[in-house]
Amino acid sequence: MHPTTQATLAALKTVSTATLTSLLFKRGFRNVFIQGARPLKPGQRLAGPAYTLRYIPSREDLDGIEAFRDPRHPQRVAVEEIPPGAVLVMDCRGDASAASAGSILAARMQVRGAAGIVTDGGLRDAAGIAALEMPAWCAGPSAPTNLIRHHALDINAPIGCGGVAVYPGDIMVGDDDGVVCIPLHLADEVARDAVEMERFEAFVLEEVQRGVPVIGLYPPTAPETKPRYEAWLARRAALP
Amino acid sequence: MHPTTQATLAALKTVSTATLTSLLFKRGFRNVFIQGARPLKPGQRLAGPAYTLRYIPSREDLDGIEAFRDPRHPQRVAVEEIPPGAVLVMDCRGDASAASAGSILAARMQVRGAAGIVTDGGLRDAAGIAALEMPAWCAGPSAPTNLIRHHALDINAPIGCGGVAVYPGDIMVGDDDGVVCIPLHLADEVARDAVEMERFEAFVLEEVQRGVPVIGLYPPTAPETKPRYEAWLARRAALP
């Protein structure tokens, strides 16, 4: 596996998904934002490698309530085997008419050190999950057990989630806008560029608040913008 | 009508829709969760028998603004005749491009003692309704009067709401996840089982927080789980 450092993950928790989608777009990636996954509560950040769970449609003879008694049930195995720091990413085919997980499993994942949950299906007892420290993104609260619609099948296979390809180990980053999936081999360089881009945007925002027009400033096409930015950087560096 | 006791309704207000959908699934019911109905504000609970109102598409010559002047207009009659403790459940064919009710009618319903509102259409002046004590679930705020899209037709006929069959008298239970419709003849036994199931889940959650894996614990397939639960129950019973 690619040695994505803790430094990269730490950096990614400080930058926005808006910034990341722009940097990935510059590299030719147009489809990296998990469509339809909303945070269960505002103000949370997520960064960690994807650990995937694939659901297919359920079938009445295979997915009765007793299915959970099987100690090898993939949903339960996933919760017990997801590595600390990883993000459980679930492929529910965008169907939120049933849950993909609930608050007890989420609590167990938090105890085990998982970084968060991302699903294009529903989450049940969503208020209970929102009360945890571990953040979660989903297509909406949905009370019915996954068995009415979803059959947990594969752990750590490549999946689709919210219309995006997610390969195990890809870096999932989440904020209030939603979740972006960064192909693993790009995580380090994108993280580095994102920190730099947000530094520049902090400058831009100050300029805007001072009344500077955005044309010429953002992107910095006016000749005066870059020197002004360098001066701003120097002032900031000189702060005690 | 089935004598659903106040005790059953009181119990149902303490349990989650997630629990109830699981118990109904065990009994063969897969389609009891009103799809797409979200609470107007978090933290509310609902339990009461369904009192239904059916809308069909409106027609320009029948549904002018003067339609409301008719004292027999079914929407207004429903608001004045819904029994105390009942839940107004509206069939808007899942179309939230117009409202199914607004804050004045909701206020009247609260004064009359209705338990709440459930609709697969919109609600107008949704902030005004959210400010009431009586809770409401809908497909979203929507300002336009129902007349542009909906014609109120039937009171207390069986309807579809959010893809679910709702028969008058069925017990509607709502929480932050949404609303479940319990067939009336099952309400007592499901309520009883739900209280028991949530008692067990309180134990499970404590175990999980202590670091116990979910496999073997939930469902309790490991031989040690049931004795531990019984001990937990005994300790709880012994609390002053």
Added chain:
Amino acid sequence: MHPTTQATLAALKTVSTATLTSLLFKRGFRNVFIQGARPLKPGQRLAGPAYTLRYIPSREDLDGIEAFRDPRHPQRVAVEEIPPGAVLVMDCRGDASAASAGSILAARMQVRGAAGIVTDGGLRDAAGIAALEMPAWCAGPSAPTNLIRHHALDINAPIGCGGVAVYPGDIMVGDDDGVVCIPLHLADEVARDAVEMERFEAFVLEEVQRGVPVIGLYPPTAPETKPRYEAWLARRAALP
């Protein structure tokens, strides 16, 4: 341009979109509510003339990241040329899989005195926009840059937004339910009627809270309703 007075705009900021859709319905307008546009934060009001921006689907050779370097890029020009008090209304063909604007442009618009943002697409860094004083309504937070999906084309052409025709200069009014588009030539009379209608509804709500049934009261078909309302108005006028 029609001389919609500041008084009209001030009045419109005090009335609800529910009231306005009813008054427009009375005049034969059924399709004035921007479908799917939700406020980024609750409790805000908007009233101002529409200044429009039209997007068409993007094309790979025209909409690379360098497109923003063009000082004539319509999105950036719109932000710099929108008149104070106007509302930026964007036609994204109802596609929220990408953003139509982000927090830096929104901040610039606030500095320039714009009244608000309405879009049937997404907004990126939506939390940053929600933190501004200038309100915004959109189909949802969405991180990807508009370039992946949208090509900014026209400024101040008639557009569709959320299924509604919006002509430049039409008066956009927003609240927690959403946004209504008032054809310009009707703004004055609708504003006047709306204030009156809400005055009557304040009376109705007090009556309802006192236990008066809605039939005969709302609309006031019972003979006693109008005298009671006049007495209420008189009492209110007599307040110090």
Added chain:
Amino acid sequence: MHPTTQATLAALKTVSTATLTSLLFKRGFRNVFIQGARPLKPGQRLAGPAYTLRYIPSREDLDGIEAFRDPRHPQRVAVEEIPPGAVLVMDCRGDASAASAGSILAARMQVRGAAGIVTDGGLRDAAGIAALEMPAWCAGPSAPTNLIRHHALDINAPIGCGGVAVYPGDIMVGDDDGVVCIPLHLADEVARDAVEMERFEAFVLEEVQRGVPVIGLYPPTAPETKPRYEAWLARRAALP
């Protein structure tokens, strides 16, 4: 019931749904075309009064395969009681994931003299139905029995079908474009105007084929159009 004459029905079978929607639009009706109902085979015409069947979502304990053993099952009763010349219009809430009827029931309806079938759900053994003389319009072929999704409830109540209000007795007219629902009290006058409008359009089409521009011709705003039309009518009347 309104005495819609056989002459009216006969006339309506000769005119197009396009013509009828225009004439109803002139009278203020915008929503008369059953959305999403396609003919099972091309070239058929339908005109007859609506006889309605309402489905709500099915429920597992009420809608087992044995439900059809009940001689009062509304779907079967409808098939046996629909009057000769009437059109069975079914409200499936626009859900074509299951059938609303199949070829045996359709064959029985043909034997009994029904005029046709219109549904916003599916039809099963659609090829078998298409082979009948009695025409049918639906949202698509769909093999599953109605019981998996639909519960037949009401006969001859007002319904919604394809987003349109259908009152029993309304006149359903179908062609290759689809099906229009004419409010009963307008059927006679609309039929009369439709025949006249199509006579004019036959003239227009001949003119167009001769190279006459449509502006001034259709509608006939050019001063020469009406005299030319009258001459055309006279020539036609003089034909042997």
Added chain:
Amino acid sequence: MHPTTQATLAALKTVSTATLTSLLFKRGFRNVFIQGARPLKPGQRLAGPAYTLRYIPSREDLDGIEAFRDPRHPQRVAVEEIPPGAVLVMDCRGDASAASAGSILAARMQVRGAAGIVTDGGLRDAAGIAALEMPAWCAGPSAPTNLIRHHALDINAPIGCGGVAVYPGDIMVGDDDGVVCIPLHLADEVARDAVEMERFEAFVLEEVQRGVPVIGLYPPTAPETKPRYEAWLARRAALP
């Protein structure tokens, strides 16, 4: 693998998907009909075991046009390895905005003896595929290469197709209504019952054509129906 005999497959090619969904419903299976898959041309029949191909969303760096140069590309491998008599069932997540296969691959599959194609995505050069003898069902013709939307990943893993669970080896049966997926272990008994049920329905249809009402006949709840059917069977058996 279950020894589904050629006799079973031959029988299944003579019965309708409508019959099969009813028989599976009797056994508790409600979700066996591939939603949205239409035949490319009318009058074809299909019966064979599922051989599956799973697509996930494509990614720009992995799914360039050169991807097809890899001799291990799963789509091409599937076409070369599908056993004679098997049905290629593709999971495109219901997205028909691109093709899942085209006419050259379909021609190769026909040469290799495959029984047919079923996909919930699109097919390109659909007219070319329709001209083959091997039948195909899809969500619609769609010209774009799969690479713009789909990445071929897994061969013969369980998948979802049109909302239905398809396990490799399940028996796919198709006709003009669409495609049903029969769990493998039920194929023999369902085939046997289907032949019998269609024999009875042939009798029913004759009765209906003679004017017999469906109530009491279908299902055969009237006491005279079964003896009449037996007499009919006897007459049929006596035919030369």
Added chain:
Amino acid sequence: MHPTTQATLAALKTVSTATLTSLLFKRGFRNVFIQGARPLKPGQRLAGPAYTLRYIPSREDLDGIEAFRDPRHPQRVAVEEIPPGAVLVMDCRGDASAASAGSILAARMQVRGAAGIVTDGGLRDAAGIAALEMPAWCAGPSAPTNLIRHHALDINAPIGCGGVAVYPGDIMVGDDDGVVCIPLHLADEVARDAVEMERFEAFVLEEVQRGVPVIGLYPPTAPETKPRYEAWLARRAALP
């Protein structure tokens, strides 16, 4: 305007949209296929420059039946001014609940020499249009006049159609799969490459029919494929 020669258009009428989308994908264009536009009848081909008509949502006071009396009504003007050989491409925001044109206007366009019609809305009297020689692609037959939903606004502005950017003059090519929009500056080279690619595919299809596997053949990665193709070309050239 770019001098797209008649030779290019003639070539494009001989090649498939599948081929063209592949060639455009090679050049970095992923979004060129008009989603949801189906041919009204099979077996037709289209190639010609786009002449566009933009609709926005209609408004009751502007879009009454008398709107067509205005000789400057853009829909009528478009029909009278579209150049011979051009394709009328209409932006209906993907809404087929009303028509974008009917058979009289289509007949006029045929007389005037237009090449065809492409719309992401509906067409009325679709059977009448299908009977013309001029081909048409649309989202489906739809009887209601455009006035109930659409307001014709702009002629020959860039538009979106079926999710694709269409600039006036872009080359529209249609077949049974649907319609592709080729950016004008690429038409000549794409046409040239398409003819060559289809020549190769004719060879491939013959090989496949002879039993050659697709791997190594298509694309021609096996060393023997290209010499075999050259021999095939030589044989073909030598045919009398």
